[in-house]
Amino acid sequence: xxxxxxxxxxxxxxxxxxxxxxxxxxxxxxxxxxxxxxxxxxxxxxxxxxxxxxxxxxxxxxxxxxxxxxxxxxxxxxxxxxxxxxxxxxxxxxxxxxxxxxxxxxxxxxxxxxxxxxxxxxxxxxxxxxxxxxxxxxxxxxxxx
Numbered sequence: 001x002x003x004x005x006x007x008x009x010x011x012x013x014x015x016x017x018x019x020x021x022x023x024x025x026x027x028x029x030x031x032x033x034x035x036x037x038x039x040x041x042x043x044x045x046x047x048x049x050x051x052x053x054x055x056x057x058x059x060x061x062x063x064x065x066x067x068x069x070x071x072x073x074x075x076x077x078x079x080x081x082x083x084x085x086x087x088x089x090x091x092x093x094x095x096x097x098x099x100x101x102x103x104x105x106x107x108x109x110x111x112x113x114x115x116x117x118x119x120x121x122x123x124x125x126x127x128x129x130x131x132x133x134x135x136x137x138x139x140x141x142x143x144x145x
Contacts, residue, residue, distance in 0.1 A: 013073075020069075020072060022065060024068050025057060025064045025065040028064050029056045029057045032109045033052070043107055056113050059113040062117070062120050063119050068083075074131075076127045076130050076131060078126040079122075082123065083119075087112065090108030090109065090112050091112075
């Protein structure tokens with residue numbers, strides 16, 4: 001069996017990483033809805049609570065679950081680094097006046113969920129580049145003095 005088939009085998013140990021990435025996503029979505037239900041949060045949920053929770057969990061699986069799964073299952077870390085940057089930006093840096101308004105005009109978690117398709121494209125691109133760089137011997141030129 002080739003190395004690629006062994007590395008991406010369906011029968012491999014994928015259940016634990018899938019369960020962990022799903023649990024992390026559900027935890028994040030639950031924290032979001034816990035915050036949304038606070039009286040002072042100024043966040044309104046349109047539709048039913050269960051429908052909104054299902055939609056945010058589905059989008060969260062893309063934004064949060066995919067990088068966690070890739071990190072745990074295939075040891076591809078670059079999407080996880082991008083996830084950390086996304087969460088840092090939308091939950092911390094938007095409140096810093098040079099970048100954001102300092103008041104947090106809209107909750108950061110909205111953009112964590114809404115831009116999930118763009119994040120998925122970035123995750124795939126980063127994972128492909130990282131996989132390619134790991135499996136190719138790149139010549140390193142060292143200047144001789």
